[in-house]
Amino acid sequence: MKRDTFFHTKKLAEFMGFPFSLEEEKEGVAQQVIDLCSLQNLSDLEVNKTGFILLSVTTCSLGKERLVTGKII
Template identity: 50%
Template sequence: MFCQGCSAFGPFWEHYLQYWKESSARPREVLFLRYEELVSDPLEVVRKLASFLGVPFTQEEDGGVAQQVVSFCSFDSLRNLDANKAGGVERAGGKVFIQFSSLFRKGKVGDWANHMSKEMAEKMDRLVEDKFKGSGLVF
């Protein structure tokens, strides 16, 4: 269903491409980040985000405050917030209820391999290549 564009939050491909295109057209207004970037160097991403928002860290803040932001916004910290443990959101006219807690798996890059077969992964790779062809967006 996902490959056909069916998901509780709408067609992934369209959302992703729309943000990608807007970030290319308006780089000072739209910041495009990949999850892999966040995971590989969260401190650098927090610095980049602060600068993008026009409030870069001062020299004094860069170490401690920036690291606190990383800690407060970490996957584990967000997953353990009460607001993300209970409740949810209705989609598809109330036909689907998605619990907030289900939006947090492990937060590990590459964990998809534990949920997809080799054939599914190959199909997804072909689909991603087809959907993003000519956009300049590369994974």
């Protein structure tokens, strides 16, 4: 997986039923996912430095849309 991260990320997205569209591929969404999930990025997160994180939650209305695994459908 480390040798061809882009290929495996695309295959994993397809396996999970959420393949990247051509537009998403052109915009570099797969690479953004790879960057967000990198060990360097994860180790730099505040929660991993301090052991806790303060969350502020706001409420909103999605109307007829619903949020499913990060996508609004």
